[in-house]
Amino acid sequence: MKDLLWNAIESLDDDLLAEHVEKRDSPKDAAFGQQKKGIRPLRAALIAATAALLSAMLLFTLLFDRTPYAFMDHEGFYQINTGNRTDPAFRHAEDLVTPDELSPIPVTGTIPESITVNGETLAVKDCLLHQGATLLYGLDAEKYTIPFINDHTSPTVTVDALTGRVTGIENVAIDHSPGLGKTAEDYIGYARTAVLTYLPYLDGEGLRIKNYASMLDHSSPNAYGFILFDYYLGDIRTALRVSVFFGGGTIFSIGVYDYFDLSSLDGTPVIDREEHETLLTSFADYACGDMTEIQKTVSDGVLVMGAKGRYAMSYTMTLTAEDPDGKEHTQIFTLEIELD
Amino acid sequence: MKSGSILKSDQEIIALFFARDEQAIRETDLKYRSYLLSVAKNFIHDSEDAAECLNDTYFDVWQKIPPARPSHLKSFLAVIARRCAIDRFKEKTAGKRLPPSMAVPLSELEEVLFHPTEQHELLEAKELATLISRFLKGLPEHSRYLFLSRYYDGKPTKTIAREEKRSVSTVNKELKKLRSDLKDYLTKEGYPV
Numbered sequence: 049m050k051d052l053l054w055n056a057i058e059s060l061d062d063d064l065l066a067e068h069v070e071k072r073d074s075p076k077d078a079a080f081g082q083q084k085k086g087i088r089p090l091r092a093a094l095i096a097a098t099a100a101l102l103s104a105m106l107l108f109t110l111l112f113d114r115t116p117y118a119f120m121d122h123e124g125f126y127q128i129n130t131g132n133r134t135d136p137a138f139r140h141a142e143d144l145v146t147p148d149e150l151s152p153i154p155v156t157g158t159i160p161e162s163i164t165v166n167g168e169t170l171a172v173k174d175c176l177l178h179q180g181a182t183l184l185y186g187l188d189a190e191k192y193t194i195p196f197i198n199d200h201t202s203p204t205v206t207v208d209a210l211t212g213r214v215t216g217i218e219n220v221a222i223d224h225s226p227g228l229g230k231t232a233e234d235y236i237g238y239a240r241t242a243v244l245t246y247l248p249y250l251d252g253e254g255l256r257i258k259n260y261a262s263m264l265d266h267s268s269p270n271a272y273g274f275i276l277f278d279y280y281l282g283d284i285r286t287a288l289r290v291s292v293f294f295g296g297g298t299i300f301s302i303g304v305y306d307y308f309d310l311s312s313l314d315g316t317p318v319i320d321r322e323e324h325e326t327l328l329t330s331f332a333d334y335a336c337g338d339m340t341e342i343q344k345t346v347s348d349g350v351l352v353m354g355a356k357g358r359y360a361m362s363y364t365m366t367l368t369a370e371d372p373d374g375k376e377h378t379q380i381f382t383l384e385i386e387l388d
Numbered sequence: 389m390k391s392g393s394i395l396k397s398d399q400e401i402i403a404l405f406f407a408r409d410e411q412a413i414r415e416t417d418l419k420y421r422s423y424l425l426s427v428a429k430n431f432i433h434d435s436e437d438a439a440e441c442l443n444d445t446y447f448d449v450w451q452k453i454p455p456a457r458p459s460h461l462k463s464f465l466a467v468i469a470r471r472c473a474i475d476r477f478k479e480k481t482a483g484k485r486l487p488p489s490m491a492v493p494l495s496e497l498e499e500v501l502f503h504p505t506e507q508h509e510l511l512e513a514k515e516l517a518t519l520i521s522r523f524l525k526g527l528p529e530h531s532r533y534l535f536l537s538r539y540y541d542g543k544p545t546k547t548i549a550r551e552e553k554r555s556v557s558t559v560n561k562e563l564k565k566l567r568s569d570l571k572d573y574l575t576k577e578g579y580p581v
Binding site: 052053054055056057058059060061062063064065066067068069070071072073 | 452456458459460462463464466467468470471474490494497498513514516517518520521524525532533536537539540541
């Protein structure tokens with residue numbers, strides 16, 4: 049019977065289906081396929097105001113902030129620094145969102161069981177993963193969300209308002225999976241799903257997607273996993289960068305560095321497992337040096353990251369724990385995505 | 389799309405179809421080849437099959453336009469390409485024909501529309517499709533969108549709820565109502581449910 053139904057559904061009226069596909073794939077900003085008409089004046093004003101606010105925050109951060117930070121360079125490697133932030137493109141991720149701007153999204157999987165407060169390990173009572181406000185500065189593009197990847201994420205696709213071409217995908221297959229012990233294959237699997245899911249939206253020949261998947265050691269209960277894409281549309285290189293990852297006082301920023309050459313569209317990684325291992329080692333040497341030292345450096349649970357770009361999205365996870373006196377403590381960890 | 393190429397507008401391409409000018413196919417291919425290949429690849433992963441599927445798509449579109457004059461050519465092509473891809477998918481996977489993503493949504497419809505002991509093997513999918521199409525056309529836009537999101541796109545209700553900024557239970561309730569309305573409609577039209 050399912051076959052009959054499936055055949056029937058697939059044989060529905062062409063115009064009806066085309067109208068649906070059009071609606072589904074068009075920019076939406078409200079329920080049931082209501083379509084955007086472009087960046088409205090109010091939105092443009094808000095964007096400008098946001099940009100101004102961010103500039104002020106950035107300036108403040110540059111002048112006064114002395115926290116350690118990590119970032120990924122243009123080769124996809126992570127660098128971790130302490131002390132002064134000298135690059136004006138770097139910002140304090142936690143400054144980018146406020147709780148009011150956050151809306152909860154469903155979280156599945158295992159949440160961290162404990163957080164460290166003043167050196168003491170406290171059991172986590174509550175965990176909330178927020179999707180932060182998307183901050184758009186001066187980008188003349190529409191943004192909209194395309195459904196589905198996995199339960200953890202709500203991917204956003206940026207479409208050039210003039211050409212209708214996809215110019216950016218962010219928040220794809222981001223998985224918050226602290227302590228789950230996921231493997232690199234898991235993350236790469238997510239990435240592959242994401243890539244294949246989004247291919248219909250990527251219009252252009254010579255498409256090449258470079259996928260970086262980060263697998264965390266999970267020795268840290270508060271660690272994050274993430275995935276990001278670099279992709280190429282013809283001669284246009286659009287890079288999407290994600291960085292994050294430390295929480296609760298430890299860093300395990302082990303990067304699995306994976307490329308999918310999707311010119312063949314089959315999602316086959318072009319770097320094999322052995323090369324992964326080499327990259328992992330070189331990454332650790334390059335970015336972290338003495339891991340123990342780095343852990344000490346961020347022992348206060350500072351989370352700062354940055355990447356060059358004009359466009360950012362943040363995810364924040366709030367963990368709440370209660371100490372023996374019944375006092376509640378929260379720790380917030382933020383994930384930020386930037387497009388450069 | 390190669391940079392520097394001048395692409396015809398959709399209206400110009402449709403006009404070529406109406407003039408029965410084979411250039412219509414070439415222009416369609418130039419403009420939408422990558423996109424349509426991507427659509428096909430959702431169901432078939434072999435490049436050769438996908439390319440053949442594209443040829444089927446163009447042939448089908450050539451048959452349909454005219455008389456059809458799609459208001460959204462790209463989406464119209466996507467629907468046809470998806471259908472061609474599914475046909476190939478079925479050929480390739482005989483015996484295990486239903487994609488996993490569609491199994492649950494179709495079970496929901498099946499539960500409401502068919503009693504297991506009924507004999508429906510003789511029913512034509514086309515006939516059913518015509519009736520469902522008519523039913524959908526009579527629905528408010530948002531209900532139609534909801535129905536097709538679930539039963540054509542195969543989206544999980546959780547995803548639909550998130551997209552539409554509604555609770556999962558609201559979406560489930562609306563879908564249940566739609567299934568029930570569909571059943572009533574089919575009964576009224578003399579379809580054995």
